[in-house]
Amino acid sequence: ARSQSVFGQGLLGLLSRDTLDDDAWDEIEDTLITADVGVTSATQIVQSLRTKVKVLGTRSPEEARTLLREELLAQINPDLERGVRTEPHGDRPAVLMIVGVNGTGKTTTSGKLARVLVGDGRSVVLGAADTFRAAAADQLETWGGRVGAPVVRKDEGADPASVAFDAVSRGIEDGVDAVIIDTAGRLHTKTGLMDELGKVKRVVEKKSQVDEVLLVLDATTGQNGLRQARVFAEVVNITGIVLTKLDGTAKGGIIIQVQRELGVPVKLVGLGEGPDDLAPFDPEAFVDAILGEG
Amino acid sequence: MFETLSDRLTSVFSSLRGKGRLSEEDISATAREIRLALLEADVALPVVREFIAQIKERARGEEVSKALNPAQQVIKIVNEELVQILGGETREVRFAKNPPTVIMLAGLQGAGKTTLAGKLANWLAGQRNTPLLVAADLQRPNAVTQLQVVGQRAEVPVFAPQPGNGVGDPIEVARESIEHARRNNHNVVVIDTAGRLGVDTEMMQQAADIRDAVEPDEILFVVDAMIGQDAVNTAQAFLDGVGYDAVALTKLDGDARGGAALSIRHITGRPIMFASTGEKLEDFDLFHPDRMASRILDMGDVLTLIEQA
Numbered sequence: 001a002r003s004q005s006v007f008g009q010g011l012l013g014l015l016s017r018d019t020l021d022d023d024a025w026d027e028i029e030d031t032l033i034t035a036d037v038g039v040t041s042a043t044q045i046v047q048s049l050r051t052k053v054k055v056l057g058t059r060s061p062e063e064a065r066t067l068l069r070e071e072l073l074a075q076i077n078p079d080l081e082r083g084v085r086t087e088p089h090g091d092r093p094a095v096l097m098i099v100g101v102n103g104t105g106k107t108t109t110s111g112k113l114a115r116v117l118v119g120d121g122r123s124v125v126l127g128a129a130d131t132f133r134a135a136a137a138d139q140l141e142t143w144g145g146r147v148g149a150p151v152v153r154k155d156e157g158a159d160p161a162s163v164a165f166d167a168v169s170r171g172i173e174d175g176v177d178a179v180i181i182d183t184a185g186r187l188h189t190k191t192g193l194m195d196e197l198g199k200v201k202r203v204v205e206k207k208s209q210v211d212e213v214l215l216v217l218d219a220t221t222g223q224n225g226l227r228q229a230r231v232f233a234e235v236v237n238i239t240g241i242v243l244t245k246l247d248g249t250a251k252g253g254i255i256i257q258v259q260r261e262l263g264v265p266v267k268l269v270g271l272g273e274g275p276d277d278l279a280p281f282d283p284e285a286f287v288d289a290i291l292g293e294g
Numbered sequence: 295m296f297e298t299l300s301d302r303l304t305s306v307f308s309s310l311r312g313k314g315r316l317s318e319e320d321i322s323a324t325a326r327e328i329r330l331a332l333l334e335a336d337v338a339l340p341v342v343r344e345f346i347a348q349i350k351e352r353a354r355g356e357e358v359s360k361a362l363n364p365a366q367q368v369i370k371i372v373n374e375e376l377v378q379i380l381g382g383e384t385r386e387v388r389f390a391k392n393p394p395t396v397i398m399l400a401g402l403q404g405a406g407k408t409t410l411a412g413k414l415a416n417w418l419a420g421q422r423n424t425p426l427l428v429a430a431d432l433q434r435p436n437a438v439t440q441l442q443v444v445g446q447r448a449e450v451p452v453f454a455p456q457p458g459n460g461v462g463d464p465i466e467v468a469r470e471s472i473e474h475a476r477r478n479n480h481n482v483v484v485i486d487t488a489g490r491l492g493v494d495t496e497m498m499q500q501a502a503d504i505r506d507a508v509e510p511d512e513i514l515f516v517v518d519a520m521i522g523q524d525a526v527n528t529a530q531a532f533l534d535g536v537g538y539d540a541v542a543l544t545k546l547d548g549d550a551r552g553g554a555a556l557s558i559r560h561i562t563g564r565p566i567m568f569a570s571t572g573e574k575l576e577d578f579d580l581f582h583p584d585r586m587a588s589r590i591l592d593m594g595d596v597l598t599l600i601e602q603a
């Protein structure tokens with residue numbers, strides 16, 4: 001990945017020292033903390049690595065390097081299934097819901113996803129189920145225009161569940177391949193808004209199954225990201241995570257805890273504001289960015 | 295399970311009550327707990343280090359050894375230090391001698407700038423000002439429309455001569471807005487700008503150009519309270535790239551501890567002026583350092599108890 005960190009730069013250098021003293025281990029832990037991995041996880045990773053180095057009698061820097069990289073990769077679990085389910089089933093389009101707290105990149109991700117599918121020769125309907133934020137539907141409509149996908153919308157303040165329902169109905173009538181429903185940003189602590197989101201999903205399910213519920217997490221988010229993921233998982237049973245804004249200096253290390261605790265894989269990453277700045281999550285690139293080897 | 299820092303410190307000290315001086319081991323154990331709490335609150339690591347050094351020094355001193363309850367005394371010290379860093383001198387908005395007063399907002403994508411622009415305009419209008427909102431984000435899809443809606447809700451006029459969505463020059467818009475404000479008797483101008491990354495040199499230059507075109511009386515760095523360790527990089531990048539006089543912290547209505555407040559204040563020396571606490575116009579307040587300190591450490595009412603002890 002493109003992100004670089006002054007802290008990350010030195011990390012592998014540390015492992016090249018002749019002896020791995022306490023200071024070196026502390027600095028490794030610091031590097032992980034600085035990537036938002038979280039202090040508890042960082043401590044565990046370092047502990048586990050220390051044990052391995054001891055048991056294996058690792059001396060050479062290359063071996064230690066490989067061990068740390070392996071350890072981080074194991075934390076990410078590269079074997080998780082990360083495909084996004086966008087295939088229609090029978091006469092039903094695939095239905096995807098995009099959820100998350102305010103300003104993480106949901107609308108942008110909806111647009112980018114539509115772009116990928118349209119580019120692949122598939123037809124997409126976008127549902128503007130954010131009826132709350134100023135000009136949210138207009139923003140989605142601009143994206144729809146850019147990527148060639150019609151937008152189903154209603155007036156500001158309309159019931160988001162009914163917009164989502166209409167979008168799916170329209171998708172079925174028109175025989176499209178996928179319906180992407182953009183929802184309003186909401187903090188996980190607001191029970192009223194979280195209930196509303198649960199309702200959006202239940203109402204859609206009267207019409208069609210929901211194939212993906214993607215939680216959009218901003219890579220700059222710190223430890224709060226785990227709390228967000230917990231609540232969204234409980235309310236709408238998220239099936240994947242999109243980690244946005246990885247084009248900045250933030251590493252998004254919080255997803256290690258999120259994946260481990262919830263078992264929900266990161267499927268996509270956002271790498272910019274343009275229509276093509278969406279990519280599959282690459283565990284190796286993610287780890288290398290944390291290690292400062294991007 | 296000990297949930298809060300106060301609980302944890304109390305447990306560290308439980309054997310000590312009335313024993314007087316803390317041993318070096320006690321102090322180290324204390325420092326470890328505080329470090330953990332601060333990191334869990336997303337306070338940036340370099341700031342945590344300095345902070346801990348400071349606390350250790352005071353913990354070795356008389357005020358703790360003489361205290362009846364060393365745990366509570368240490369918590370009190372931690373809180374004092376936090377409030378001191380977060381607070382400093384309270385700053386009012388600086389109004390220009392020759393109106394209009396120009397306030398420019400800058401920050402990462404999605405931080406809450408446009409929403410804050412509306413809140414600020416609403417707040418200013420409530421204090422008998424005649425603000426003008428300026429749509430200088432011509433980048434993000436429908437940022438202009440968004441500001442227009444926000445302006446309508448706040449009943450504040452919006453200067454939006456360019457449609458945006460990639461069309462128009464934000465520097466030109468900002469420059470013209472000052473003339474427009476003068477002609478129409480707006481005494482304050484609030485300029486909304488596009489979100490940008492610290493590493494995006496081109497966009498950062500644009501922000502600097504807007505600044506140079508309007509010479510703001512206040513540049514506010516708008517930052518999301520949920521931000522993690524990257525707060526230091528970003529705060530520094532905006533300081534170097536465009537500069538700012540004060541900080542507005544957003545999305546404080548969630549449960550993020552908001553350690554970034556401490557990091558940014560400590561690293562940049564810039565005061566935190568405003569707190570944004572929701573999506574609606576009125577969810578806006580001046581920043582309260584004491585509330586923020588107990589929020590970062592999850593101390594709740596414990597402090598009140600300590601004060602009363």
Ligand SMILES: Nc1nc2c(ncn2[C@@H]2O[C@H](COP(=O)(O)OP(=O)(O)OP(=O)(O)O)[C@@H](O)[C@H]2O)c(=O)[nH]1
Nearest residue numbers: 102103104105106107108185245270271272403404
């Ligand atoms: N640099 C960068 N910016 C992004 C990325 N994804 C989204 N953004 C920007 O982040 C800001 C917020 O994006 P939106 O898509 O509006 O976010 P949202 O989650 O829909 O926001 P709300 O609906 O208000 O909750 C916009 O300025 C986007 O252009 C990304 O991957 N990288």
Ligand SMILES: Nc1nc2c(ncn2[C@@H]2O[C@H](COP(=O)(O)OP(=O)(O)OP(=O)(O)O)[C@@H](O)[C@H]2O)c(=O)[nH]1
Nearest residue numbers: 102103403404405406407408409489545570571572
């Ligand atoms: N809960 C909550 N949401 C907020 C707050 N401030 C802003 N938001 C929401 O955060 C999202 C992003 O806010 P914007 O004002 O569009 O952010 P921005 O910085 O202008 O975004 P860009 O222009 O894309 O960089 C929107 O959904 C806002 O409603 C706040 O204090 N609390």
Ligand SMILES: [Mg+2]
Nearest residue numbers: 106107130136
């Ligand atoms: Mg949106």
Ligand SMILES: [Mg+2]
Nearest residue numbers: 407408431437
């Ligand atoms: Mg904006």
